[in-house]
Amino acid sequence: MTDKAAKIFSLLLNNDKMPLTVKKITGILELSERTVGTYLKEVYQFCAENEIEVINKPGVGISVNAGNRRDELMQMLARIEKPHYGAQYRTGYIIELLLNNWTTYTLSLFADDLGVSKNTVENDLKQVQQWLSRFSISVQKKAGAGIFLTGAELDIRRAIVEINRQFFKKSVKLPKKTLDYRLSLKTYQRLYGCYRNCDVDYYIALIQEADQNTLRDLTDSGFETLLEYLIVMEKRISLGFLVAEDEIEDVPADRPNILNYLSVYVKALKLPKGEQKFLQMVTCCLEYQNSTVRRDELFSQANPGILAFTKRLIAYLSNIVGLDFEKDELLLKSLYMFERSSLVRVRYGIDLQNPFRENIKKTYPAIFSACFAAGGLYEKEVGKFPTENELASLALLVGGAVVRSEKKVTAVIVCSSGFGTSQILARKIGDHLHNIDVLSTLSFSELHKLDLLNPMLVVTTISSLKCDRPTVEISPVLNEDDIHRLKKACLELQAEEGAEGQKITILDILKDDLIFLDVDGKAKEKILRSMTERMEKSGCVIDGFHGDVLRREQMGSTALGQGIAIPHGLSSFVKRPAIALALLNQSIDWGGEAVDIIFLLALNFGDIQNTKAFFKAFYQLTSDGHTMDLLRRARTKNEIKKIIEEHCFE
Known part of the structure; x- marks a missing residue:
């Protein structure tokens, strides 16, 4: 509990079941009625979690009945000290409260809660706005109304899911087992802790019943995603916030009856049209444990638009990777099934967690990077760039095709x-x-x-x-x-037989002035600043590239394992394709991984020749740890170029 909530609870506990009005509490603690009303929410939450009876009679007052636990609770309150909160904690705390519609919060209340000055909270709100801008949500401050958020309801729900995935605190008594084989105990406990007023077990049973009725079992990530969005949906509807009909397009033509999956739930709640479309959209985002027969049946009735996109994606990746995937029927069918839901997820920002993401990035670093380049096709198709979870799933499918395509x-x-x-x-x-x-x-x-x-x-x-x-x-x-x-x-x-015209190699886009040796740096932001400034001075990129690279890092770490990172910015900031290479004299933290080799990419992913030159060379370099060790030991720019020349073959 926060300090003020603890003081209010202590007052109620010491009043021996005699009710206190809000006005009485404000007088004793010298707080405003608005402040007391805000912190009473936290007191009620604490009591519910600890099975303490709260009696609130209008016109009479509020009291608590702790039974024989009074001494135990008083000892616990005596141990509550106001801790020192770091900037990351404060940012998450503020976002969480604002997203949960605690609209009565002010700068003063946040400052009191977190034990910092109002100026510090002002600075924290800048970080809050930066985080929320990913969801097109704005922080508003208004005299008399406090601090609150504005944004589309769909975006608010996505942000609630994301902040709860990042900011879960084990502050409640948690269950020791889950109720479904697809739901990890960690996720079950997180949902139980984050959404304390929602019946998590009810929604687990609801999805299980839907699986049985439709004979379609969700995958583990699909199960967890649907479960969380159903809980968030109930929470937001109960607060009076509904998804507008025009926020979501109609369900894809090849899945008109998708809502039948949760038909019992829809009928029971009598959901309005906007919420039905929201539920349709989320359900379309999910992956199912389809058999080969089911996949072949669906492929035979393929949606022409999705099939055309899948073929464009395969053609692009074939060009980038340098292998012919266009004759791989298994890849076409598997990728089509993936894109049926992937395109919906990317369009609406529904992020299915991929537990193997980091392992895939490390196993297929160059393929993952090539899939990142292919993300530009998604942008053209649905107006959004795919998440790392999405790209990792795509890389896994392409990685299988690479193995099948390798010539012995x-x-x-x-x-x-x-x-x-x-x-x-x-x-x-x-x-x-x-x-x-x-x-x-x-x-x-x-x-x-x-x-x-x-x-x-x-x-x-x-x-x-x-x-x-x-x-x-x-x-x-x-x-x-x-x-x-x-x-x-x-x-x-x-190697491919000589094509017409002169081939572009990685050395054509890695110039001497963009090679950084023995870099002494501890923070990636400072290193990236030096690299992007050099690129700008060389005429490779325009102003704004540095900021775009940092925004990309906030979306997810570009570390790929083996001590390598490949930060990059959008092609709209690129004047001339280029790569900068930095060899650090010691490893630094890069999104939770140790990195000492940085390839900063300024590529136009629509330019097949230059993009292919990099990814082909990158694949050859990273497929052999020995080569990366040679790069680490290089002491001159000529040594680096010689190593690349000897280990990258055209």
Whole structure:
């Protein structure tokens, strides 16, 4: 409890069940009636959570009945001290109260609650506005009305979900188990703690009943998202806030009966049209545990617009990644099913949590980055850019297609050691390099069999072996250098045949003046400021690029694992495609991850050639930790360029 709420509760507790009017409380504590009314809400909440009876009789007053727990509660109140709250806590606290429609709050009340000056609260409100601007919500201050928010109801609901995901405090007695296999205990406890006046268990049972009635099981993320939005919907309707009909378009044409999923709930509440459309929209955002038969059936009745977008997305990613996905029927069907809900989520800002997001970013760093570039297609289609959760799900589908599209390099191992050693070496190569298909192991005297086997590559432990095929010499133990040489040979063999015109490489967009060595910095904002200013002086970007890069960082960390981050801004601020590279002399915190290599991107993702040049090189660089270590040890710009030149093949 806050300090003032604790004082009011202590007064009621000490008054031995005798009712006190608000006017009496204001006189004793020397507070205004408005202030007492505000903090009584917190007292009522505390009593409800701790099963303490509150008696409030109009014209008589307020009293509490703590039974034999009075001494226990008085001891607890004696331990309450006003803590020191950091800026991040204060910002979250203010946002949470404003979103929960505590419209009677003022600068003075926030200052008293948080133990800071009104000037500090004024500065905190700037951070609050910055956070809420992502949802097109504005902070308003009005004499006599306090501080309040204005914005579309749909945006308010999205912000409530987001702040509660970020700002959950374990301040209530929480349940020890959940009621559905798709709902994690952590999420169940968060919902139980955040929405304390709502019946979470009722909505769990409601969704379970809907699953049984429609034979459509939601995925875990779909279940959790629907559950939370149903709770928020009830909360907002109870306060008298409704979604306007024109805030949401009609349900997609290929899902006219989607609302049947929760038909019992809709009929019971007699929801107005705007709320029905809200529920339709949320339900369209969800993912279901569809069987292959169900997927094929839906694909046979594909929505032409969504199918056309899916094909554009596949064509774009094929160009960027440099692999032909357009013949991958499994990717087309899987991606179409994903886009049916993904496009709705992006349009309306409904963010399905992806528990594997960080793992996907680390497993497929270059593919995730390529999917970020493809986010521009979403902007053109629905006017919004996808979240990191959305991009991670897309990257997972594309990552599977990459594995299917990789061409195997056929190889023969030629050794001078025994058969057993050759077999061990073949197994090691297979474990480390999945794109190499070892056809056979041969001795030196069996070289004549090469023509019959016709391998693309000869791998040998024999020094200076003469052969008319591409050959890589390795050691019998297969060390890191050997693996690197084999990867390099495979990439060269798999490289595209020369296209018309001159190819653009990463070195064409990574100039000397944009390489930063041995950077001594502890804060990413300061480092990014130096990098963006250099880009601006070089004529690569225009004023505003720096601010856009920082806004992108607020949307989600651009750290990709392996100590790498790829901050970037929108193409509208880019005059000339460029990349800046910074090597730090020590790792710094980058959204919860340690980073010491920064690629700052100023790319126009509609420019396929330049974008492809970067992502192809980035894929090759990050697919081998050894290469990144070489970059870390580089001491000159020429060394860096040489490493990139040797490890990125066109």
